[in-house]
Amino acid sequence: MSCLNKFHILEINHLSISFQQYKSGTRQRNLPVISNLNVSVHEGEIVAVVGASGSGKSLLAHAILGLLPSNAHQEGEFFFLEKILDEKRKKKVRGKEIAFVPQSVNYLDPLIKVGSQVRNGRKSKEAKDRQRELFQKYGLGNQTEVRYPFECSGGMIRKILLSAALMEYPRLLIADEPTPGMDLETAKKAMEDFRRFADRGNGVLLITHDIELALEVADRIAVFYAGTTVEEALVEDFSSEERLRHPYTKALWRAMPKHGFEVMEGHQPYAGQWPKGCVFGPRCPKFGPECETEIPERVVRCGTVRCIRCKEDISSNHHEKREAHRHVGG
Numbered sequence: 001m002s003c004l005n006k007f008h009i010l011e012i013n014h015l016s017i018s019f020q021q022y023k024s025g026t027r028q029r030n031l032p033v034i035s036n037l038n039v040s041v042h043e044g045e046i047v048a049v050v051g052a053s054g055s056g057k058s059l060l061a062h063a064i065l066g067l068l069p070s071n072a073h074q075e076g077e078f079f080f081l082e083k084i085l086d087e088k089r090k091k092k093v094r095g096k097e098i099a100f101v102p103q104s105v106n107y108l109d110p111l112i113k114v115g116s117q118v119r120n121g122r123k124s125k126e127a128k129d130r131q132r133e134l135f136q137k138y139g140l141g142n143q144t145e146v147r148y149p150f151e152c153s154g155g156m157i158r159k160i161l162l163s164a165a166l167m168e169y170p171r172l173l174i175a176d177e178p179t180p181g182m183d184l185e186t187a188k189k190a191m192e193d194f195r196r197f198a199d200r201g202n203g204v205l206l207i208t209h210d211i212e213l214a215l216e217v218a219d220r221i222a223v224f225y226a227g228t229t230v231e232e233a234l235v236e237d238f239s240s241e242e243r244l245r246h247p248y249t250k251a252l253w254r255a256m257p258k259h260g261f262e263v264m265e266g267h268q269p270y271a272g273q274w275p276k277g278c279v280f281g282p283r284c285p286k287f288g289p290e291c292e293t294e295i296p297e298r299v300v301r302c303g304t305v306r307c308i309r310c311k312e313d314i315s316s317n318h319h320e321k322r323e324a325h326r327h328v329g330g
Contacts, residue, residue, distance in 0.1 A: 007043040008082050009172050009203030010064070014038065015076035017059055017068065030073070033271045034059055034227045037076070038297060038304070041172065041203035046194055048206045048214035050252070051224030052268050057207045058103055060224075061176045064205075065100055066090035081171065095120075099170035103177040103207075105157040108149040115145025118164040127167075134163035137193075139186065154181040162190060166197070173197060176207045191217040212256060223249045226269050226279035233303040245305035247284045278307070 017034040034056045041047045049057050062068050064078065066087050078085035080093065094100070108117055118134070119127045135144055138159040149157060158181050165173060175194065179187035194204045195217045208214050214221065215235055223231045223246065231246040241259075244250050254262040266283040275281050277292035284291070286309045295306045 011079040048218035055224040099165035101175040
């Protein structure tokens with residue numbers, strides 16, 4: 001796959017999110033949870049966001065949709081279909097042009113039958129036919145639509161949420177851990193549907209901890225660590241450790257069962273306890289004093305990386321780097 005320019009479904013530049021919290025009494029503190037994060041999804045592309053729990057993956061989805069709580073402070077730029085995506089536009093496109101498959105199975109209203117919720121209350125023949133088509137695709141029986149959420153298993157709820165996201169024929173699908181509770185066959189079917197959805201010229205942002213499943217359908221992998229993207233790589237780069245750029249990404253590669261299940265010592269720092277400079281520094285075997293400075297994002301071989309040890313930087317000025325970043329995955 002080359003680094004040619006393609007139409008952007010979604011582009012996020014320099015996203016930072018923090019939360020205002022009470023520390024003790026009336027004293028407050030600002031807790032950073034995402035810092036200077038960049039990610040994009042091109043037309044016809046699935047981008048899988050992978051990383052450990054607590055790295056900020058789900059917050060990214062909520063920020064795109066304008067669903068952050070009132071004590072959140074957000075900075076950065078959002079673009080959808082190459083036009084600015086401000087809070088007003090987020091409300092307009094949410095649930096229509098941008099659809100969401102949430103991680104929690106508690107998103108459904110317990111007092112409304114699931115079929116009506118998937119149809120968003122519509123009773124037209126067209127809406128019912130579409131809902132039944134989706135239910136049949138995911139193995140949900142004819143009686144499922146008249147059940148209440150408490151009458152459905154966790155796996156069934158995930159299929160219902162996926163059906164609801166696909167009802168309106170969106171351009172961008174954000175799926176936050178969509179497959180837990182599904183059997184392997186159904187999970188792979190859902191991934192295949194995401195692939196077909198993207199191949200029709202749409203975009204998918206797939207948030208998952210299952211990197212092996214993501215590698216089967218995605219075009220690019222965005223690796224999160226401690227609130228930021230440490231690497232974006234083409235799926236082909238995961239064919240060998242040598243093609244990857246960041247030490248954390250290489251550690252994830254070695255931890256995969258088919259690569260030896262090697263476990264890396266240490267843990268991801270908690271929000272508010274990030275180290276100075278490189279967030280991966282305390283666990284990195286190549287860490288040195290120069291790593292305690294600000295680590296910029298660089299373009300390396302049709303991917304991006306935050307690591308001063310990684311060589312082959314193909315760009316020398318900011319404008320060229322930003323343009324190359326826009327082309328990654330094309």
